[in-house]
Amino acid sequence: MASSWVPDIDPRSDFSLANIPFGIISTADDRSPHAAVAIGSYVLDLKVFAANSDLTAVFPGINGLTETFSQPTLNAFAQLGRAVHRQVRAGIQDLLSTDTAHPSILRDNADLRQKALLPQRSIKMHLPMEIGDYTDFYAGYHHAYAVGAMFRGPENALQPNYLHLPVGYHGRASSVVVSGTPVHRPVGQLLLDPSKTGPKQPVTAPSRKLDIELELGCFIAKGNEMGRGIAVDDAEEHIFGYVLLNDWSARDIQMWEYVPLGPFNGKNFATTISPWVVLADALEPFRTSAIENKTELQGYLKEGREKSVFDIRLEVDLTTAEGDTTTIGRTSSKHLIWSFPQMIAHHTLGGCPMRAGDLLGSGTISGPGGVGERGSLLEMTENGKKQVLLYGMDMRTFLKDGDTVTLRGFCGPEGARIGFGECRGRIYSSLQS
Amino acid sequence: MASSWVPDIDPRSDFSLANIPFGIISTADDRSPHAAVAIGSYVLDLKVFAANSDLTAVFPGINGLTETFSQPTLNAFAQLGRAVHRQVRAGIQDLLSTDTAHPSILRDNADLRQKALLPQRSIKMHLPMEIGDYTDFYAGYHHAYAVGAMFRGPENALQPNYLHLPVGYHGRASSVVVSGTPVHRPVGQLLLDPSKTGPKQPVTAPSRKLDIELELGCFIAKGNEMGRGIAVDDAEEHIFGYVLLNDWSARDIQMWEYVPLGPFNGKNFATTISPWVVLADALEPFRTSAIENKTELQGYLKEGREKSVFDIRLEVDLTTAEGDTTTIGRTSSKHLIWSFPQMIAHHTLGGCPMRAGDLLGSGTISGPGGVGERGSLLEMTENGKKQVLLYGMDMRTFLKDGDTVTLRGFCGPEGARIGFGECRGRIYSSLQS
Ligand SMILES: [Ca+2]
Ligand SMILES: [Ca+2]
Ligand SMILES: [Mg+2]
Ligand SMILES: [Mg+2]
Ligand code: NI
Numbered sequence: 027m028a029s030s031w032v033p034d035i036d037p038r039s040d041f042s043l044a045n046i047p048f049g050i051i052s053t054a055d056d057r058s059p060h061a062a063v064a065i066g067s068y069v070l071d072l073k074v075f076a077a078n079s080d081l082t083a084v085f086p087g088i089n090g091l092t093e094t095f096s097q098p099t100l101n102a103f104a105q106l107g108r109a110v111h112r113q114v115r116a117g118i119q120d121l122l123s124t125d126t127a128h129p130s131i132l133r134d135n136a137d138l139r140q141k142a143l144l145p146q147r148s149i150k151m152h153l154p155m156e157i158g159d160y161t162d163f164y165a166g167y168h169h170a171y172a173v174g175a176m177f178r179g180p181e182n183a184l185q186p187n188y189l190h191l192p193v194g195y196h197g198r199a200s201s202v203v204v205s206g207t208p209v210h211r212p213v214g215q216l217l218l219d220p221s222k223t224g225p226k227q228p229v230t231a232p233s234r235k236l237d238i239e240l241e242l243g244c245f246i247a248k249g250n251e252m253g254r255g256i257a258v259d260d261a262e263e264h265i266f267g268y269v270l271l272n273d274w275s276a277r278d279i280q281m282w283e284y285v286p287l288g289p290f291n292g293k294n295f296a297t298t299i300s301p302w303v304v305l306a307d308a309l310e311p312f313r314t315s316a317i318e319n320k321t322e323l324q325g326y327l328k329e330g331r332e333k334s335v336f337d338i339r340l341e342v343d344l345t346t347a348e349g350d351t352t353t354i355g356r357t358s359s360k361h362l363i364w365s366f367p368q369m370i371a372h373h374t375l376g377g378c379p380m381r382a383g384d385l386l387g388s389g390t391i392s393g394p395g396g397v398g399e400r401g402s403l404l405e406m407t408e409n410g411k412k413q414v415l416l417y418g419m420d421m422r423t424f425l426k427d428g429d430t431v432t433l434r435g436f437c438g439p440e441g442a443r444i445g446f447g448e449c450r451g452r453i454y455s456s457l458q459s
Numbered sequence: 460m461a462s463s464w465v466p467d468i469d470p471r472s473d474f475s476l477a478n479i480p481f482g483i484i485s486t487a488d489d490r491s492p493h494a495a496v497a498i499g500s501y502v503l504d505l506k507v508f509a510a511n512s513d514l515t516a517v518f519p520g521i522n523g524l525t526e527t528f529s530q531p532t533l534n535a536f537a538q539l540g541r542a543v544h545r546q547v548r549a550g551i552q553d554l555l556s557t558d559t560a561h562p563s564i565l566r567d568n569a570d571l572r573q574k575a576l577l578p579q580r581s582i583k584m585h586l587p588m589e590i591g592d593y594t595d596f597y598a599g600y601h602h603a604y605a606v607g608a609m610f611r612g613p614e615n616a617l618q619p620n621y622l623h624l625p626v627g628y629h630g631r632a633s634s635v636v637v638s639g640t641p642v643h644r645p646v647g648q649l650l651l652d653p654s655k656t657g658p659k660q661p662v663t664a665p666s667r668k669l670d671i672e673l674e675l676g677c678f679i680a681k682g683n684e685m686g687r688g689i690a691v692d693d694a695e696e697h698i699f700g701y702v703l704l705n706d707w708s709a710r711d712i713q714m715w716e717y718v719p720l721g722p723f724n725g726k727n728f729a730t731t732i733s734p735w736v737v738l739a740d741a742l743e744p745f746r747t748s749a750i751e752n753k754t755e756l757q758g759y760l761k762e763g764r765e766k767s768v769f770d771i772r773l774e775v776d777l778t779t780a781e782g783d784t785t786t787i788g789r790t791s792s793k794h795l796i797w798s799f800p801q802m803i804a805h806h807t808l809g810g811c812p813m814r815a816g817d818l819l820g821s822g823t824i825s826g827p828g829g830v831g832e833r834g835s836l837l838e839m840t841e842n843g844k845k846q847v848l849l850y851g852m853d854m855r856t857f858l859k860d861g862d863t864v865t866l867r868g869f870c871g872p873e874g875a876r877i878g879f880g881e882c883r884g885r886i887y888s889s890l891q892s
Pocket of ligand 4: 727
């Protein structure tokens with residue numbers, strides 16, 4: 027990768043010149059949310075840039091970008107399709123390169139640099155997409171196996187359908203929030219003593235089993251017509267990019283409510299995503315094979331491409347109210363048994379329409395190893411039976427008020443890292459009884 | 460109720476002067492979707508009306524209606540709140556009354572009548588709201604009991620949580636369509652012989668058990684801040700109005716996929732709603748008690764109001780490809796064990812934000828009696844074991860390609876009926892293998 031003229035890019039920055047993720051920002055000068063890309067510890071404000079430059083030189087043949095970059099979400103940009111995303115990312119990479127072919131446009135234009143290249147600490151991030159529908163899958167095999175074994179024993183850990191189709195459920199779009207948004211502990215119906223025999227008597231109380239789920243999120247670029255599915259080998263063209271996703275889960279609420287129609291209030295109080303959308307193209311060099319599925323797949327799930335998932339290093343940090351941080355989980359996004367193209371093919375098999383901005387969650391990602399590779403406290407603590415040890419001999423089964431959970435993810439070598447930035451949420455007390 | 464000067468209002472019309480439901484239309488002269496109300500066999504085009512009238516005389520103190528009625532959805536109107544809906548409906552009722560206080564505005568204004576009062580057959584209906592999230596509940600007690608008994612026996616018909624909370628799941632907003640939209644039979648994974656022992660082997664095929672679900676839909680007018688719930692006795696103020704809802708369901712796809720995370724492709728291919736939103740106020744005179752729930756309820760579900768549901772006559776018609784129509788189900792919307800205010804209080808208990816335009820389904824509504832009171836073919840045919848007899852000795856277990864299902868619903872006496880119009884969908888063959 028070329029080097030960049032942008033000052034002070036830390037070699038460990040998620041936002042190297044190799045990345046160029048897209049997000050929605052607002053600034054002191056312009057409080058209307060609009061598009062930007064991240065580079066090192068700066069952002070390039072694309073609305074300001076577009077308004078002050080001749081874009082035809084940098085992005086020949088692409089019209090309307092000034093308007094597109096002024097939108098409060100990336101949906102319009104996403105809908106332009108993979109070829110345009112590729113060209114725009116390459117054009118921005120050139121502009122920010124030391125040896126840019128267009129030095130006068132930005133590198134040597136002090137006035138525009140001053141206006142358009144802003145320190146990340148000076149701007150506010152917003153939800154990058156308008157999310158029409160959010161679907162959460164369950165493709166993290168080791169998570170599904172561990173949780174199934176915990177509740178049904180190892181022989182029945184996986185349901186009969188699990189290896190035949192990407193199991194998923196419809197989530198709640200209204201409560202998907204951007205990193206940094208406070209998360210209030212949900213109140214809900216729960217059983218204080220679930221193992222007690224006889225008639226069940228719930229109470230209404232703040233969840234005592236507030237958990238995280240480490241997931242990869244995938245944004246849809248282009249939808250499909252209702253009634254016509256997306257073929258698994260076409261699905262890649264329908265993907266805009268990826269974010270980290272924390273599917274906060276109240277295990278006690280979920281346990282009581284979820285039969286027979288699935289998770290509801292145990293999940294719908296909040297889902298946090300990282301603010302920068304890493305374009306699908308940026309992750310191409312990090313492809314690897316998914317977990318092997320020995321089941322004979324239905325035709326619509328058979329992929330031409332063998333390397334169908336990405337090897338992204340993922341980490342979960344827990345920071346206490348006192349400010350002490352412990353990394354409680356380390357794994358990789360490769361631990362999936364279904365790829366996003368398979369999830370998309372399955373989701374649209376019956377004709378369900380996808381739209382630009384729809385969000386798909388991978389399901390919790392855990393590694394095959396021990397407690398330190400797990401993507402949820404449910405697994406790390408065996409549903410509260412054990413403790414996770416934190417810095418300074420502090421302990422957790424589930425989250426305390428005041429805890430902050432930060433997901434991080436990146437791939438690539440120092441100096442050319444492709445990362446997501448933080449997916450962070452702090453837990454506050456319930457606002458209601 | 461006063462009489463109307465609008466010509467030829469059939470006494471059995473759903474759209475009497477007592478109703479005044481709101482919808483989104485487009486016309487030969489204006490193809491941009493915009494607001495209208497239904498009256499008899501006509502619509503009053505509110506965009507045309509507002510552009511050609513002094514609205515301050517009819518709706519004193521309400522500003523911005525010209526803009527609001529030009530929107531492609533009713534979301535902006537819904538957000539104005541119940542007091543405004545009440546005043547606007549009353550103002551329109553006056554304008555359309557024989558003894559209107561403002562005869563010169565419309566009744567005696569031939570030019571404006573010509574422009575704004577259009578035959579329903581001349582206009583096209585659109586989805587009335589932009590639906591952020593769609594949630595389907597399961598509050599039809601007799602349906603839940605019958606289906607549970609069918610699969611688990613009468614002793615275990617209801618899950619332990621059923622009488623403690625309104626069970627629901629997140630549905631798919633992108634596939635909610637307006638009455639008349641073609642519905643393609645979904646392809647999906649299913650088991651040809653579910654009762655066979657040994658390892659399960661699915662096939663991918665068009666659903667053989669395509670069913671309907673007769674439901675009442677409720678649109679949200681005003682949302683809540685994330686983290687703060689809506690109290691059950693405040694929920695009424697958050698309701699905009701009601702529609703009929705057909706939650707098309709592929710029973711064989713659903714049966715194979717739904718463990719453990721709930722219905723997915725078995726439901727997300729299409730949900731049809733009637734086009735006219737009957738305002739909450741219009742249904743007030745038809746309140747009655749819900750099905751008695753002897754369970755001691757959690758405090759947040761205890762309603763001050765005893766008459767918490769509506770007694771709306773509901774009917775299901777099946778029309779064959781040959782054009783023969785049989786009414787296969789007749790019931791009432793009163794057969795619910797949870798009211799919409801209870802569903803809203805439960806949905807937001809953990810802080811989940813509702814937004815204007817969100818849609819809630821009641822769950823399938825069946826009466827306590829025999830086959831003729833059931834809201835799904837699953838119940839009418841005991842999951843395909845029996846046949847439903849149609850006109851001319853035709854038979855059905857589940858739907859055939861070419862079948863049209865029409866839901867109808869109304870209350871009130873002839874001449875003052877409050878009805879929904881049709882919620883209709885015709886089944887077409889799968890578009891994919
Ligand atoms: Ca999840
Ligand atoms: Ca339903
Ligand atoms: Mg969540
Ligand atoms: Mg449906
Ligand atoms: Ni395609």
